[in-house]
Amino acid sequence: MFIIDPHCHMVSRTTADYETMALAGVVAISEPAFWAGFDRSPAGFVDYYRQLTEFEPKRAAQFGIDHYCWICLNPKEAEDLGKAKEVLAEIPKFLDKPTVLGVGEIGLNKNTPNEAKVFQQHVQMAIDTWEKSKAAGATGGHHLILIHTPHLEDKLKGTKWTLEMLKDFGSKIDHSRVLIDHVEEHTIKIVKDAGYWAGMTLYPVSKCTPQRAVDMIEMHGAERLMVNAAADWGVSDPLNTHRTMLEAKKRGHALETLMTVFYNNPARFFGQCPKFKPRPMRVEEVRE
Amino acid sequence: MKTLPEKSRSAAEVLDTYFLETRAKLIEIAANLDRVDRSPELIQVRGDMRLTFIDRALEILRGPGPSRAEQIQRLYSKE
Numbered sequence: 001m002f003i004i005d006p007h008c009h010m011v012s013r014t015t016a017d018y019e020t021m022a023l024a025g026v027v028a029i030s031e032p033a034f035w036a037g038f039d040r041s042p043a044g045f046v047d048y049y050r051q052l053t054e055f056e057p058k059r060a061a062q063f064g065i066d067h068y069c070w071i072c073l074n075p076k077e078a079e080d081l082g083k084a085k086e087v088l089a090e091i092p093k094f095l096d097k098p099t100v101l102g103v104g105e106i107g108l109n110k111n112t113p114n115e116a117k118v119f120q121q122h123v124q125m126a127i128d129t130w131e132k133s134k135a136a137g138a139t140g141g142h143h144l145i146l147i148h149t150p151h152l153e154d155k156l157k158g159t160k161w162t163l164e165m166l167k168d169f170g171s172k173i174d175h176s177r178v179l180i181d182h183v184e185e186h187t188i189k190i191v192k193d194a195g196y197w198a199g200m201t202l203y204p205v206s207k208c209t210p211q212r213a214v215d216m217i218e219m220h221g222a223e224r225l226m227v228n229a230a231a232d233w234g235v236s237d238p239l240n241t242h243r244t245m246l247e248a249k250k251r252g253h254a255l256e257t258l259m260t261v262f263y264n265n266p267a268r269f270f271g272q273c274p275k276f277k278p279r280p281m282r283v284e285e286v287r288e
Numbered sequence: 289m290k291t292l293p294e295k296s297r298s299a300a301e302v303l304d305t306y307f308l309e310t311r312a313k314l315i316e317i318a319a320n321l322d323r324v325d326r327s328p329e330l331i332q333v334r335g336d337m338r339l340t341f342i343d344r345a346l347e348i349l350r351g352p353g354p355s356r357a358e359q360i361q362r363l364y365s366k367e
């Protein structure tokens with residue numbers, strides 16, 4: 001079974017992790033830009049974007065994994081509006097790089113007014129830079145957008161606020177081109193009902209478990225839903241995506257369902273950007 | 289509400305699968321609370337919002353399903 005991990009921070013993982021993931025069937029990874037654990041200078045961001053767009057694809061390719069990424073200033077470093085302005089000015093030139101899928105992971109973290117401002121600026125950038133930096137053959141009206149939602153007690157409020165801000169962009173935002181990540185039991189419905197794609201993150205303590213993720217697949221349907229490990233420099237595990245698939249398998253879910261959630265949904269969402277190579281696959285039983 | 293498994297498992301089968309895990313987690317909760325109780329200066333956490341949260345979450349567990357997980361998530365959410 002092939003797997004696409006829609007959200008993994010590989011810059012903080014070892015090359016051995018790439019090998020483990022390849023052995024476990026991962027054929028493509030999407031890596032959103034995020035917080036390094038400390039606040040960087042604007043120059044540090046440019047180096048980071050180069051690491052994401054130049055170095056990581058090569059490291060992944062050694063194991064037959066396609067590496068794609070997303071560019072942004074993460075919400076944790078969005079408090080300083082002066083720095084945000086400087087970093088945002090650097091982003092457009094990376095959006096047309098061959099493995100960049102769009103703008104992300106943007107959004108709120110502690111639900112502050114400055115985070116909201118910088119989020120809106122990113123969304124506006126995804127719209128404004130589209131015509132100039134879209135890939136050949138691309139359709140749509142803005143770059144793909146990947147959104148982070150806050151953790152723990154801030155998640156519900158932050159998710160609602162994010163949805164409101166997106167609504168303010170009106171018809172300029174195509175809901176099918178936006179993925180809202182880290183949904184849980186109390187946020188999955190509002191995200192899916194609004195027509196967006198949703199991601200469930202398997203992360204120890206602060207987010208979801210394989211069992212709960214499969215419960216949500218059962219209760220809310222596999223459509224427009226993805227699972228990721230969001231493995232990063234914290235205590236996390238890139239194979240948590242696989243553990244979720246195993247849990248679904250143990251419960252007797254059909255191969256088609258597994259394919260939908262762990263391969264075809266990411267392939268469909270990311271595939272809206274022509275740079276993303278893996279195409280959806282069909283399960284066919286051959287009777288001989 | 290959609291249920292995805294082609295052949296849904298019976299409640300008894302689901303209970304068989306998850307009973308031991310549930311039991312282990314309940315004991316873990318009990319031990320965590322005992323650890324707080326065994327610690328010095330217990331008085332300092334009297335009225336702590338987090339303990340109130342745990343109490344209210346346990347009430348949700350005693351109540352009817354099938355949205356207990358969502359209810360506890362909402363209970364823990366800031367407005």
Ligand SMILES: [Zn+2]
Pocket residue numbers: 007009032034105230
């Ligand atoms: Zn992330």
